[in-house]
Amino acid sequence: MNRRALLQAAGMGAGVLAAGAATVGRVVAATGGSDPARAAASSADLPLTGGPDFPVGLYWPPHPYETTLARYQEITDAGFTFLITGNYQLDEASANQALDLADRVGLKVLVAGDPRVSVVAQHMTVTDDRSVPASITTADATDWIRSASGTYARHASFAGLSLYDEPGTDRFADLGALTGIVRSATPGLLPYANINRGNGARYTRFVRSYLDTVRPALISFDRYPFLTGGLDTDYFETWAIVRAAALDAGVPAWTYIQSTGFDGHVTPSASQLAWQVNVSLAYGCKGIQYFTYWTPDPARGEGYTQALITTDGRRTPLYDAATTLNTGWLQPVGRQLKPLVSESVQHANDDPLPTGTTPFTPGDQITAVTGDAAILGLFRAADDDGTRHLLVVNREPGKSATVRIGLDRSAVRTVSRFDPSSATYPRASRPSDLDVTLDAGAAALYRLSPR
Incomplete structure (x- = not known):
């Protein structure tokens, strides 16, 4: 039992x-x-x-x-x-x-x-x-x-x-x-x-x-x-x-x-x-x-x-x-x-790759991931308008991580990070490589607006 x-x-x-x-x-x-x-x-x-x-x-x-x-x-x-x-x-x-x-x-x-x-x-x-x-x-x-x-x-x-x-x-x-x-x-x-x-x-x-x-x-x-x-x-x-x-x-x-x-x-x-x-x-x-x-x-x-x-x-x-x-x-x-639909889940820099997981491959919005191991969840609206939400999760529960994420500038018009204290995306900027520093077990959410 x-x-x-x-x-x-x-x-x-x-x-x-x-x-x-x-x-x-x-x-x-x-x-x-x-x-x-x-x-x-x-x-x-x-x-x-x-x-x-x-x-x-x-x-x-x-x-x-x-x-x-x-x-x-x-x-x-x-x-x-x-x-x-x-x-x-x-x-x-x-x-x-x-x-x-x-x-x-x-x-x-x-x-x-x-x-x-x-x-x-x-x-x-x-x-x-x-x-x-x-x-x-x-x-x-x-x-x-x-x-x-x-x-x-x-x-x-x-x-x-x-x-x-x-x-x-x-x-x-x-x-x-x-x-x-x-x-x-x-x-x-x-x-x-x-x-x-x-x-x-x-x-x-x-x-x-x-x-x-x-x-x-x-x-x-x-x-x-x-x-x-x-x-x-x-x-x-x-x-x-x-x-x-x-x-x-x-x-x-x-x-x-x-x-x-x-x-x-x-x-x-x-x-x-x-x-x-x-x-x-x-x-x-x-x-x-x-x-x-x-x-x-x-x-x-x-x-x-x-x-x-x-x-x-x-x-x-x-x-x-x-x-x-x-x-x-x-x-x-x-x-x-x-309300969003899970589009993909990929493990980046995760070696050895755990059983049943999908390794990172470049896509329409994300071109590269370097640095520490991370899990990337990509989401879209049910009525897809081209916007994507990216959740970057520290793969390690016991130590901090730094991850650099390359964005496709031809596909992404602006990027903004979610602020949980205000429940807003306060600063939209032109796409560039994202340097994400995460505490042990932590995550960050980004909104990728399309061109």
């Missing part, structure tokens, strides 16, 4: 085992031959994925005894925009308590662990063939989803339902059925799930199968790259696989960043937090989530160390680091990048 599943299972207790899995064909037949997700609102119209604000979320919020207005204000002050319930918030009463406080501080909430949702998602087969063991009809599953949603509907903070964490392929069809039901029966809510990490062709097939079968409003995954033995460079390939699949499916990609230590993983530094955020942004990420915010208690296993808040409620240095990162960089730069 992996760390996220362990945290959830310890709060829920044991359940019945599902027998068999629904097929997509059975789900479509049970809904009268239509696919509810096809007719549902697009991601641009849903909470968190829609709108201009970049979603910054947390997993493992304060437990019920610490679910107070002061604690939820503390979350908001740190630059978070939403949370996923958990840490013993696994019933109607505790979820409504969290939602009530979130209403008051302006947070959004994805409700996880509601038994009416979790039992269907994890243990039942959605089908109108009553000969299937442990099955539930489409109509009854819809009633359960409506019942769960109705329990929380009075709250402005209620953004959606967390349906499943890290499903296996045997649960994809039923998760797809529930996702379609949420999107058709409660079209103003976000149906959320998170998938596991992986590499290579097998993981590529896994991700494609998830998107094709579940038809989610977004794709979210977790991979935590800071190991006791050093950086896990397979992290880049996981991101490359998810990025390509998300672009092909036309859905936003979210990820989790490592914000605690646990078995085989170190407690990250401030620069390592920033590095995960900036690498993810370069790969086209549209939503950042922290794993974890509150430190899981020792009884849950896997040797969790301090996260942003300790088990007894004290702030750690990571809380201050996250506050600075979220409010001073991620929120403003995220608003710039959220």
Whole structure:
């Protein structure tokens, strides 16, 4: 059992085992031959994925005894925009308590662990063939989803339902059925799930199968790259696989960043937090989530160390680091990048080149990259007007870098660097080589205006 599943299972207790899995064909037949997700609102119209604000979320919020207005204000002050319930918030009463406080501080909430949702998602087969063991009809599953949603509907903070964490392929069809039901029966809510990490062709097939079968409003995954033995460079390939699949499916990609230590993983530094955020942004990420915010208690296993808040409620240095990162960089730069389309991600001066990454080659705007290793994310508007946004990320999480970037003067009319403090591009100048100096794990965003 992996760390996220362990945290959830310890709060829920044991359940019945599902027998068999629904097929997509059975789900479509049970809904009268239509696919509810096809007719549902697009991601641009849903909470968190829609709108201009970049979603910054947390997993493992304060437990019920610490679910107070002061604690939820503390979350908001740190630059978070939403949370996923958990840490013993696994019933109607505790979820409504969290939602009530979130209403008051302006947070959004994805409700996880509601038994009416979790039992269907994890243990039942959605089908109108009553000969299937442990099955539930489409109509009854819809009633359960409506019942769960109705329990929380009075709250402005209620953004959606967390349906499943890290499903296996045997649960994809039923998760797809529930996702379609949420999107058709409660079209103003976000149906959320998170998938596991992986590499290579097998993981590529896994991700494609998830998107094709579940038809989610977004794709979210977790991979935590800071190991006791050093950086896990397979992290880049996981991101490359998810990025390509998300672009092909036309859905936003979210990820989790490592914000605690646990078995085989170190407690990250401030620069390592920033590095995960900036690498993810370069790969086209549209939503950042922290794993974890509150430190899981020792009884849950896997040797969790301090996260942003300790088990007894004290702030750690990571809380201050996250506050600075979220409010001073991620929120403003995220608003710039959220509506843009990831055009390319290239690694420059990165030797040896990590598995699954693309080396830098000169293009229409950028002619050369010299100096230290960097990751270059190039973005365009959905309605392409020729403008490009360039995110330059320090490849190294532990030391500063200087990079010189050559621009094609025949293609780029002006260049300006984004100022996160004012959320503007204050000085547009004629294109020349860009000398970019970056702190460990840091990044810089440029707007390249076309001729």
